[in-house]
Amino acid sequence: MESSKNNLYETDRYQWIEQQKQKFRNGQYDQLDIENLFGEIESMGNELGTLEHRLTTLILHLLKYDYQTKVLNPVQAEPYDCRDWLGTIDRTRLAIQKLVKKNPHIKPQIEEQLSEAYPDAKTLAIEAMNRYVQTHQRLNSSSFPKTCPWSYEQIMEGNWLP
Template sequence: MENLYKTDYHRWLGQQRDLLAQGQFDQLDIPNLLEAMDFEMGDITKELRAHLIILLLHLLKYDYQIRVLKDSWVQDKVMYTWLPSINNPRIEIEQHINKNPSLEPAVNEVLAEAYSLAKLKAIKELNKYIRSESKRLHKNNFPEQCPWTYKQITDDDWLPGE
């Protein structure tokens, strides 16, 4: 069975399912079954972190446009086109937390990790459009720690600067 686990995972998994259904517990490939379960369970914080990075990236860019650039054309014409890119990750986060309520105690820790990555991405993306080297963004253009709470950023009615 060990060989089948390594050569035809799907077939091996089907065999394990059949053995469970038939109550043939002594025939199960327990070590590999546990490994497969660990793999399938994965790191549920990984998905939360990914959605938070996307959300924070767009919130940081939105905030920078509002707070620093203060470009009225962007505010009037462009900002509202960004709302789906802010609201879509909020929906994904809410669904993920509802599906995995055990994540709730970890949201602030995951938020802190996601913020540092989102900040680097925001700097990189905003710098694509800055031609003058003296005006390029660096890590000090944004707070070191996330300036918003998890509750704020996941609130559908909240945007930075409001």
């Protein structure tokens, strides 16, 4: 019996979850896959931490791109400094998409994680940009909006840039 529980866990995670929910509802506690259930519970916090970290990275690079293209170099179509940022934006979007697809239970937490990630991304963007601007161009907390100016759907849009 144990091998069939683990086999379903390894081959069809969604079906395994549904099976475990049904057994729990029916009071079949002795038939639950406790080892894998415990692993799932432990990993839930890690997944949210990973989501917040990746959202911070994505927003950081979007803020830098936005500031670079609208304030520092508005006449250039794509400033050279932004090229690396675009690759990071694309890779981070992909990583977030994969994380959410593999862990659909974190979807309801996305907006909260976005709100948590923004202040850190803003601080990091200010620090990063201040390394390269002249004294009169230095950024501060009012250089960017108080809250994230973009929705999750917007920042995850494939070719969207601020």
